[in-house]
Amino acid sequence: MILDQDISVPPDLKFSSLRAGIQSTENYSRWLGNRYQGSMSYLSKEERVIKINDTSLLAEGSKSMIVFLLNYKKHTISREGYGKIASYASFKDYHKFFPDIIDEFMIKNELFLNGYKSYVDTGPILERGQARISSLGWVGKNSMLINQQLGSYTFIGVSISDLSLDSSFVPSPDLCGTCTRCIDSCPTSAINKDRTIDSNLCISYHTIENRGAIPKLVSDRMGDMLFGCDICNDVCPWNRQTKESSIPQVQDDVFSNKMKLEDIAFLDKESFDLNYKGSAIKRATFEGFARNALIALHNTGRDEIVKESSKRFSDLRREQAALLLEKS
Ligand code: SF4
Ligand code: SF4
Structure with a gap:
């Protein structure tokens, strides 16, 4: 069955399919070999790497992988004193609504025989490579x-189906050309x-995944x-002409400019859970989020709050404050 014929797709969604099986993962192995994964050691677990290499092992009877892109482009403005957050963090955590969009599509278009299994960042899958x-x-x-x-403001989701599906492929050329704006x-x-x-070195990794102090560098x-x-998405010319997402959950801005930096510096777990319930920001943990606020306060000349917070808390905040206030 050729998948992308006779199926109507909403404008914010794109999909394609390929056969489940052995994949080339040379780049990934090199990336792990260079230890570019930071502290995310789960990324190099043997069991995970085996499944990455052979996508037919992801679910029993799997024949095809359907890859989805969901547009989440939106304009967010950060108010002074609140700090900047990545645009995807301004609305409800996409892990909570993207799987439903995939389910609806799979069921409506009957894209499985006995069942399917879907992943949104949760499986041993190199989503970008599969999309490519x-x-x-x-x-x-x-x-x-x-x-x-x-x-490039898209989330990638994947469904493993027990139905044999193909897409009418038109290989995508590399259209970066001589541009180096992101670099x-x-x-x-x-x-x-x-x-x-x-x-x-990546700010995104450190502010979300790093559970220790962020190096001064x-x-x-x-x-x-x-x-x-x-930043490396914002500057990309390929995002200039694209349309903002019409997905209601994406348009619903609930988390940008939620709390001032000076309040986050003194945040406890209870208020973090209350204020950021249902947000992707929860991934950073309350201590990590407060640590990030101290850095933003330091970088905007408000060391008096950094000092006060580090006096009051003996957690990661004190460790980060010591680094920030160290005389160079
Ligand atoms: S610009 Fe991109 S690569 Fe650089 S720190 Fe930001 S997210 Fe990481
Ligand atoms: S900014 Fe976009 S087009 Fe330019 S090099 Fe980076 S990814 Fe490619």
Whole structure:
């Protein structure tokens, strides 16, 4: 069955399919070999790597993988004193609504025989690589999947189906050309020549995944960034002409400018859970989020709050404050 014929698709969604089976994962192995994964050790677990290499092992009887792109482009403005968050963190956590969109599509179009299994960032799958080989775009120099119509502000989801499906492939050319805007704009030079990111230098990694203090080399270049980093997406010319998402959950801005930096610096777990319930920001943990706020306060000349917070808390805040206030 050729999948992308006779199926009507909403404008914010794109999909394609490919046969489940052995994949080329050379770049991934090299990335792990260079230890660019930072502290995310689960990424190199043997069981995970085996499944990444052979996608037919992801579910019993799997024949095809359907790859989805969901447009989440939106304009968010950060107010002074609140810190910047990545645009995807301004609305409800996409892990909570994207799987429903995939389910609806799979069921409506009867794209399985006995069952299917879906993943949104949760499985041993190299989503960008799968999207690239299923012709949904190319992996740009910023390491993001770029689709000619949607740009790179997309979430990638995957469904493993027991139905044999193909797409009428039109391979996506690499349209980065001689552009190097993302590389030139990255504040920490985290973008490698082979289109991978060195997590040890990436602001997005540190503000979300790092559970320790953020090294000065990175924190000095964070400005008032509080959660994630959109710079290498924002500067990409392929995002200039793309349309903003019409998905209601994406339009619903609930988390940007939620709390002032000076309040986050004194945040406890209870208020964090209350204020950021249902948000992707929860991934950072309350201590990590408060640590990020101290960095933003330091970088905007408000060390008196950094000092006060570090006096009051003996957690990660004190450790980060010591680094920030160290005389160089
Ligand atoms: S997310 Fe930010 S820090 Fe990370 S590679 Fe992109 S521009 Fe650099
Ligand atoms: S900014 Fe330029 S080099 Fe970077 S991903 Fe976009 S087109 Fe490619």
